[in-house]
Amino acid sequence: MTARQARRVAVKYGASLIALNIAAAVQVIFVVALLARSETATVGSILTDPAFSAFRWIVPLGITVGALAGIVLILPTLRWFAHEDIPTVEQSKRATRIPLHHTASHLALWLAFGFSMAALTHDAEHDVTVLIVIGTVFGAVTTAGTGYLLTERSLRPVTVLASTGTPARRELSVLARLILTWLVCTAIPVAAITLIVIVHSTGKPIAIPAPIELPILIVSAIALGTGLRGTILVARSVSEPVREVSQGMTEIEKGRTDVAVPVYDSSEIGSLQRGFNSMSRGLTERERLRDLFGRHVGTQVASRALEQSDFPRGDVQYAAVLFIDLVGSTAFAVDHPPERVAEVLNEFLAIVVDTVDDNLGFINKFEGDAALAVFGAPQPIDNPAAAALKAARRLRLALGSLDTRNSAENPAGSAPATPGHSAGNPAGSAPMDFGIGVAAGDVFAGDIGALQRYEYTVIGEPVNCAARLSDLAKLAPGRVLVSSRLVDDAGADEARHWQSTGPVELRGYQTPVEVSAVSDA
Numbered sequence: 001m002t003a004r005q006a007r008r009v010a011v012k013y014g015a016s017l018i019a020l021n022i023a024a025a026v027q028v029i030f031v032v033a034l035l036a037r038s039e040t041a042t043v044g045s046i047l048t049d050p051a052f053s054a055f056r057w058i059v060p061l062g063i064t065v066g067a068l069a070g071i072v073l074i075l076p077t078l079r080w081f082a083h084e085d086i087p088t089v090e091q092s093k094r095a096t097r098i099p100l101h102h103t104a105s106h107l108a109l110w111l112a113f114g115f116s117m118a119a120l121t122h123d124a125e126h127d128v129t130v131l132i133v134i135g136t137v138f139g140a141v142t143t144a145g146t147g148y149l150l151t152e153r154s155l156r157p158v159t160v161l162a163s164t165g166t167p168a169r170r171e172l173s174v175l176a177r178l179i180l181t182w183l184v185c186t187a188i189p190v191a192a193i194t195l196i197v198i199v200h201s202t203g204k205p206i207a208i209p210a211p212i213e214l215p216i217l218i219v220s221a222i223a224l225g226t227g228l229r230g231t232i233l234v235a236r237s238v239s240e241p242v243r244e245v246s247q248g249m250t251e252i253e254k255g256r257t258d259v260a261v262p263v264y265d266s267s268e269i270g271s272l273q274r275g276f277n278s279m280s281r282g283l284t285e286r287e288r289l290r291d292l293f294g295r296h297v298g299t300q301v302a303s304r305a306l307e308q309s310d311f312p313r314g315d316v317q318y319a320a321v322l323f324i325d326l327v328g329s330t331a332f333a334v335d336h337p338p339e340r341v342a343e344v345l346n347e348f349l350a351i352v353v354d355t356v357d358d359n360l361g362f363i364n365k366f367e368g369d370a371a372l373a374v375f376g377a378p379q380p381i382d383n384p385a386a387a388a389l390k391a392a393r394r395l396r397l398a399l400g401s402l403d404t405r406n407s408a409e410n411p412a413g414s415a416p417a418t419p420g421h422s423a424g425n426p427a428g429s430a431p432m433d434f435g436i437g438v439a440a441g442d443v444f445a446g447d448i449g450a451l452q453r454y455e456y457t458v459i460g461e462p463v464n465c466a467a468r469l470s471d472l473a474k475l476a477p478g479r480v481l482v483s484s485r486l487v488d489d490a491g492a493d494e495a496r497h498w499q500s501t502g503p504v505e506l507r508g509y510q511t512p513v514e515v516s517a518v519s520d521a
Contacts, residue, residue: 005157006082010074013154017070017147021063021106024143027222028135031215062113069105073098074155081158095162096266099152100172103144110140138192142226145184149177149233159264173267174238181230189223241269245276257283314446319376319458320388320438320486322361323466324352324395326369327433327474345369348434351398359391364457370470374458377445385440385489392438392480393497393518399434399479437469438482440489465513468506476517484514 077095080087087095114136152159172180193216200212244261251259259280263273326348333341349371353363356373360381364372373391376384443460465483473481487498499519503512 003082006078009081009154009157010078013074013151014067014070016150016154017102017106018063018067020143020147020150021066024139025063027218028139031218032131032135062109065113066106066109069109070102073101073105077155077158077162081161087162092162095155095158098155098158099148102151103148106147107140107144110136110143114140134192134195138188141188142184142222145180146226146230146233148172148180149230149237152237153233156262156264159266160262174269177234177237177267181227181234185223185227185230189219189226192219237265238269241265241273245272248276248280252280252283257287314444314448316442316444316460317377317380318384318441319374319443319445319462320384320440321443321458321462321466322356322373322375322388322392322436322438323463323470324371324373324434324436325467325470325474327435329369348399352395355391355395355398359387359394361387361391365455372458372463372466374443374445377443377458378456383491385486386491386494388438388440389482389486389490389494389498392436392482395436396478396480396518433474434479435470435472435474435476436480437466437471437473438480438486439463439465439469440483440486441465464508465506468508469513469515472504472506472515478518480518481515482517484516487516 077091077098080091081095114132118130118132118136196212196216196219241261241264248259248261257280260277261273263270263277265273326345329341329345332344336344348369349366352371352373356363359375360379361373361375362378364374373388375381375388375391381387439462441460441462443458443462445458446456447454448457448459449455462483469481469483473479481501481504482498484500487495487500497519498516500514500516502515504515506513
């Protein structure tokens with residue numbers, strides 16, 4: 001693809017330059033011939049003058065040499081571009097400076113051939129030497145100035161690749177391009193018209209006997225055409241990259257941060273393009289870090305940390321706490337390699353995370369084979385108690401593959417065991433089970449630790465109660481035990497799924513705690 005693109009660039013570059021030089025040469029010759037004619041002589045007689053016939057071979061030779069000079073300038077760059085090589089710093093600089101080198105070389109060639117033509121025609125019947133010099137300067141500036149803009153546009157694909165390396169030194173700025181366009185399209189034509197009028201009226205340094213109205217009209221037409229072309233090229237050199245940046249900003253507003261614009265300008269426009277790409281990379285990295293941060297501490301805590309800057313912070317609020325713990329993970333770890341243990345834990349915890357998220361809860365931490373979920377903090381929800389109870393019921397169903405063995409395999413009074421085929425647990429391996437405890441009440445929800453290292457957590461009696469209940473739930477038929485106070489707080493719609501099982505003694509509590517279990521367990 002790049003080789004084809006390189007051929008396309010070469011053809012576009014060469015064709016535009018040859019067309020530009022031919023048009024400029026024809027314009028200059030025609031204007032000189034019009035000014036050099038006498039009242040009786042015609043343009044045809046001037047062009048057929050033996051001395052003036054030097055135009056016939058100097059003009060084609062000049063165009064050919066100009067084309068060869070352009071090939072010499074661009075060939076080394078097209079070679080690595082066609083082979084898709086990564087350009088060196090020197091190659092990148094050379095590629096981005098081709099428009100300037102083209103301008104300088106074609107300016108020099110035009111002046112060299114123009115003065116050579118003036119020297120060859122100084123013995124002509126009609127004194128055209130001065131006119132040729134003036135016309136050559138006019139054509140050289142026009143061709144070189146417009147050629148810079150054409151070359152810069154034609155070589156845009158090459159510049160994009162060259163700019164991926166070390167940024168090249170800044171070349172023509174936008175202001176310089178505008179001044180160049182004004183010089184080529186306004187200053188030089190107006191100066192040429194003024195000079196024609198002065199020379200015709202004073203007869204110095206040469207006499208112009210021919211009428212000057214038509215040459216002035218031709219120069220004016222050239223100025224209008226060149227001005228339109230130059231203005232369009234300058235406008236595009238500014239509007240196109242700005243439009244690309246604007247479109248990139250629109251994509252970022254839609255949520256896409258992996259947006260980049262091609263860098264093909266070495267002026268402040270190029271700085272804008274590189275700055276946009278740098279900003280886009282920064283936003284992508286920020287979103288990646290935000291996502292990574294959210295995965296480690298939870299999206300709610302991550303958003304809270306990014307939106308607020310006062311550390312540490314926290315307050316006392318009502319929240320429901322769910323604690324779930326695995327049974328048999330130690331024995332499972334003895335009989336299986338570490339990667340298998342991690343795989344089973346990930347499968348188990350994935351179910352926990354999905355269920356808690358679906359019920360607007362927040363996974364505060366993983367503790368080995370256990371997880372602590374909070375409902376109502378750090379982000380408040382309408383009914384934390386109902387959300388926690390609903391999550392507990394759904395967890396029990398989602399972890400159905402970890403249900404206890406039937407009573408025939410479980411002697412009365414013994415701790416229930418799971419089937420040999422538990423989630424991620426092959427037949428004959430150590431059984432794994434779980435227990436869920438849920439409680440609610442006022443907790444401290446905030447940052448704990450030092451300024452150098454802290455974490456968001458919840459502290460209070462409900463946390464301890466949920467952990468103690470999860471231990472008891474490992475022996476309960478439904479594997480879920482909750483505080484009866486929590487059921488009362490949840491409301492009638494959720495309370496109908498639960499039934500009281502009476503008070504239980506919890507380690508560390510001086511008085512029994514009323515406990516409820518799932519009614520259909």
